[in-house]
Amino acid sequence: MIVAVASGKGGTGKTSIACALTQSAGGEVCLLDCDVDEPNAHILLRPNISHTFPANILLPCVDDKQCDGCGECARVCQYHALTVLGGRPVLFDHLCHSCGGCALACPRHAISETAKAIGKINVGAVGDIRFISGELDVGEAMCPPIIRQVRAQANGCRNVVIDSPPGTSCPMVTAVRGSDFCILVTEPTPFGLHDLTLAVDVVRRLGMPFGVVINIADIGDDGVERYCRDQRIEILARIPYDRAVAEAYSRGRSIVEAKPEYRTVFAGLFQEIGSRVRRAS
Amino acid sequence: MKIAVSAMGGSMSALVSEQFGRCAYLLIVDSENMEFEPVSNPAAGMSGGAGPEAVRLIAAKGAEVVLTGRVGPNAENALKAAGIRAVVGISGSKTVRQAVEEHLKASIR
Numbered sequence: 001m002i003v004a005v006a007s008g009k010g011g012t013g014k015t016s017i018a019c020a021l022t023q024s025a026g027g028e029v030c031l032l033d034c035d036v037d038e039p040n041a042h043i044l045l046r047p048n049i050s051h052t053f054p055a056n057i058l059l060p061c062v063d064d065k066q067c068d069g070c071g072e073c074a075r076v077c078q079y080h081a082l083t084v085l086g087g088r089p090v091l092f093d094h095l096c097h098s099c100g101g102c103a104l105a106c107p108r109h110a111i112s113e114t115a116k117a118i119g120k121i122n123v124g125a126v127g128d129i130r131f132i133s134g135e136l137d138v139g140e141a142m143c144p145p146i147i148r149q150v151r152a153q154a155n156g157c158r159n160v161v162i163d164s165p166p167g168t169s170c171p172m173v174t175a176v177r178g179s180d181f182c183i184l185v186t187e188p189t190p191f192g193l194h195d196l197t198l199a200v201d202v203v204r205r206l207g208m209p210f211g212v213v214i215n216i217a218d219i220g221d222d223g224v225e226r227y228c229r230d231q232r233i234e235i236l237a238r239i240p241y242d243r244a245v246a247e248a249y250s251r252g253r254s255i256v257e258a259k260p261e262y263r264t265v266f267a268g269l270f271q272e273i274g275s276r277v278r279r280a281s
Numbered sequence: 282m283k284i285a286v287s288a289m290g291g292s293m294s295a296l297v298s299e300q301f302g303r304c305a306y307l308l309i310v311d312s313e314n315m316e317f318e319p320v321s322n323p324a325a326g327m328s329g330g331a332g333p334e335a336v337r338l339i340a341a342k343g344a345e346v347v348l349t350g351r352v353g354p355n356a357e358n359a360l361k362a363a364g365i366r367a368v369v370g371i372s373g374s375k376t377v378r379q380a381v382e383e384h385l386k387a388s389i390r
Binding site for chain 2 (some may be wrong): 064079080082084085086088090092094095
């Protein structure tokens, strides 16, 4: 089973909930930190990283001896990553989506694809938890390729928890798509509600089953509760504001380390999602 | 010599556009006789790659220099590849005609 933890709004507690879920699920669980712009689940889980390897993308490389400047590569490129200037195609590598269309289209077979590292993948473990994270290099623009590579590392794992990047654009979609269930973490504020509605739009379009976890549930307003009632969205859990949890967090300790009694809550949540996924399949 | 100018409108009295890749119009001005060709910029609405596309356009029109407010990093590389010189820092309060005349005056000196 693959459970994605996403939110829309940043800072609602995705990583805290994803790590607490992973630590409570029992048995072998794989945590994927897909927030490759700013991965930080390792701070809460403290895994031993056993190996690290580069995350590569493919970029076109034009053989000047073969190229006659016909411009077919630039014509097929939907991302305008190639432009013919001074009689030769020029690559703007931050626009390239590595689709390989240019290499297929070139009538003179002048384009080959070469690997370029845009970040790295870290693989490790802590207890029964397998840990995989992606890290995008500063200055690189494209998160989805590295997120796909992080997800591919979990092939064969029975239970997977994905810590998604915030937002509702390509990185978030790449992280959650294909999961069996999506938990949307929000906070009971107008800001939490606003971005929750966007995230709900995304997961509905992806056709995924999902539910909401309200973090710091006993402060703020009742907007999220009313929205979920109107939209018939299930609230899976309400985590109250707790100074002990906040203090533990400020020292890099997880919810279940601060309050071991929460293990039952998160274990129950994981089992409940599991039985729902099994019923649906 | 042909001079490209990023502009808000399609005439010599239009104001200069301070952004290059996504300007509304590109004017191709012939410095010999001040004749001009206005080109509505198809790159203005592109989701990505507007800079290189605008460069390709002015290169195809034979421009050797471009006058504008600023160019992005992609446009800068594209201009280099196309061998077009960029003169940046032109204020959006100037008309295309003023910008071209001032550039020509400065070039003579």
